[in-house]
Amino acid sequence: MHDALLTGVLAHYHWQLSIMAGAAIMAFTLVGKRLAIMIVPAFARASRINQAAFREKMAKAYYAKNHAWNRKWAVLYLAVIFGLILPFCITVEAQAWWQVIRDIVVILMFYDFFYYLTHRFLFHDSALLGGPLLSIHAVHHRQHNPCRMDSSYIHPVEVAIGLGLYIASILVLSLLMGPFHIVTIVVTWIAFMEINLHNHDLWDADHFPFGYLNTMSRMHHNHHASFNGGNFATISLLYDWLFGTLDYGQGERGGKNVANDGAPAPEAAP
Ligand SMILES: [Zn+2]
Ligand SMILES: [Zn+2]
16 A cells, blocks of 8 residues: 555656756856856846846855855755655656747746735735844844845745745646656746846846846846835736836835845844
8 A cells, every 4th residue: 555655656757857947947047147148238237236246245254144044044945846846747658839938927926926926925014024024134134235146135934935936836737737857847947036036136238238237237226226116016017007016216105215225234133
């Protein structure tokens, strides 16, 4: 009985595909970043500005300590995701191209809905769990004018919640829709990471075709400028638009001007 159960579980455990997905994510991210910087001047400029800001911030001990802390925890989180969860959600069986595109959109928007609720009601407006989770999320909000790498200036518990929501979305959807193609997993993971990083980018190109990238970065900077503002979703602004929490930096939600004042982060250890 136990043997049959174990055999059944192992039949769906595709660890080789999970490792291949991890390697493809790393390779495409590295190559894509190099190419983007080489070919597109706006990306090259953003890279210079954000690296300079990051170097300046890393000179502060409390800031460097948070990044070192997160790198350590990330190893454990990624081992759990790629070793124990993703192997059950992935396939290389042929799928139609439209199915891959549909699945990418469904995963990202499903995750973004639950991230919106978590961010708005547990990290910010919470009456129920507001105590511990507000102070945990406040670590990320110490950066009033974030740069790209501030997407990972976060309390490790918040990283676990964010990554947990993301991988739980994939797991739940794979149970409902069937395992996702490896291409779907790789593209959604890269999109999830890159959108999060870009939202924190110091970015100043607003001419065509960079209008959308400029808006996404500006709106998340509005979010960092005030703990009482809006813009809670991360993948797109759809749910903020739907639920009336868009924050253009004039304090629509906070009732005060929340334009970034460039205030430095407090010199406290996380
Ligand atoms: Zn927040
Ligand atoms: Zn942020």
